[in-house]
Amino acid sequence: MAKVKGDIVVDIEKCKGCEVCITACPNDVIAMSRNVNGKGYHYAESVNEECIGCANCAIVCPDGVITVYKVKL
């Protein structure tokens, strides 16, 4: 089985910390940062190496702040 590895990039300043991406992620990759952005929101960040680049987080993100990459290893 081909192994894939993904990663996400969050537009931190536009993230509103709604956490909808967390529930959408099948691999528990995302958590809210302890830090806050300029608007005072805790923002989403990738916290482990389990991302498979499925983009579920990005397509449910109401603010469209997540960009997703994927490579086949």
Place this chain on the structure above:
Amino acid sequence: MKELRLMKGNEAVAEAAIRAGCDGYFGYPITPQSEVMEYLMAERPHETSGMIVLQAESEVAAINMVYGGASCGKKVMTSSSSPGISLKQEGISYIAGAELPCLIVNVVRGGPGLGTIQPSQSDYFQSTKGGGHGDYRLLVLAPASVQEMADFADLGFELAFKYRNPVLILSDGVIGQMMEKVELKPHKPRFTDEEIRTNTPWATYGKTPDRERNIITSLDLDSHKQEDHVTHLAEKYKAMEENEVRYEEFQCEDAEYLIVAYGSSARISQKAVNIARAKGIKVGLLRPITLFPFPKKPLLNLSKQVKGILSVEMSLGQMVEDVKLAVECKVKVEHFGRYGGIIPTPDEVVAALEQKIIGG
């Protein structure tokens, strides 16, 4: 060769709209103006010029169709009578706020409320002082003949696009319903897509790569920007006052007294002038053709010549307020009017002149 026809005022404005290159008419039936849409539906302009004619579910919907069509840079119009024009005020305010050109025809009937289906001029305030909410003005044309009903369709569109502002033809049940000989102008083609792109670059016809997206809105949550916008509107209205005042004088050269009347009241007052002159009273008539902008300067000039002014309207007295403002209290101004659908006779006008101005 002249193209002459015998037509009702309502039919004349409809035919003239087709010939003016109108792209769309959106209306709702109401007496005494239903012939406008009836005529358009019977003519089937879609098969000749491509003009759309649509009967909407309400006056509210009709004016908002006009809003949508005008947003696309199209020549669009609606018509109604007083209660229906009241319903349109929301949309008219949005159209004025969004700075869109369109033509609105009001064939006035007596009010308030459902009132009467007979002619009246009791919508002067509504027409000239805004009508809907917010600081805005319509450019108001007041036809006094079936010929002018026809002529003002094209003129109305021209002015609407010149100023990006709604233009109102303020007619009444007399002008709308009566038949007269009309000379019709030749057909103008409708705007091409290229003309729309060039002449109305603000229009929403689809965002092309060569420009930013176009947005039609009357909203600005930033009060400073909104104030700037309203100031810009005010400058436009000032330009209309400087450039677009239209009026007609009748026997004013040697007048000692003056009647001011528009629309069908002006027709009646013209006869009254003749009757009074036969009795030795030197009276003239000033007929405002634009009600906004109002012919203030010619009135002020005449006020230095005459001993008194009678404003004749089919209302409780609405335009009379503008006459008083225009003459700056330099001369006596009185109002005479019948209302509720009653049309004054020329003799009544002469009697009012004698009692209120000459004898008063």
Place this chain on the structure above:
Amino acid sequence: MSDIITKEQIRQPENLVYTKTKLLTDKALSYCPGCGHGTAHRIVMEVIEELGAQANTIGIAPVGCSVLAYEFMNIDMQQAAHGRAPALATAVKRLMPEKYVFTYQGDGDLAAIGTAETIHACNRGENITIIFINNGIYGMTGGQMAPTTLPNMKASTCPYGRDVKTMGNPLKITELIAQLPGVHYVTRQAVHTPGNVRRTKKAVRKAFDLQKENKGLTFVEIVSNCNSGWKMTPVQSNKWMEENMFPFYPLGDIKVDGQLVK
């Protein structure tokens, strides 16, 4: 073979799977955190991008939370008076039949003040697409009762819950307009999970494709959350929506190819 690959190596343009469509502007959305409006906006814009229809689409924004939709959608747009978007869209489509025309309306706009405009545009079979966001509340004005507020659901103008005896029943306007012959396609979707987003996008694409074929009016309802109005967190509100809104407003196709789905 080595599994060691750096994030920098992954984050290369050739590895891009998903990013926000260029048909949304860079302006930060004005919606509350977690609000489905943003996702719905993105879906509509992605469909227009897929169709290559930026130059051929006119959108009509309503009054309500999405009154500023034109700030975010990078297409030509008009902002309608409250409830009147279908009237504007009617004229735009009649005057420019080759364009895609859609309205984007909330429940108060579409199902209360704009009921007449909605029903008659549907009944005339205007070749437009209506995107209807139903969150059962007036969000913009601060959480008042909407025509679609559920029985016993609390809102600021029914603080003890909607009493259907005095406040009327929730209006299933989508089922209502589906009865009209001018309406060709009606579906009810959601945007709170990846699966729902994918289904909604397919539905919006289908609606636009049918519009292109002049099939009549196409109508996509999106049952959505209003976590601020409902006074919940975004994640809680999505769960509440599944448990309370979906039983009353069940998801799925209601009318396909002009035929009601049994």
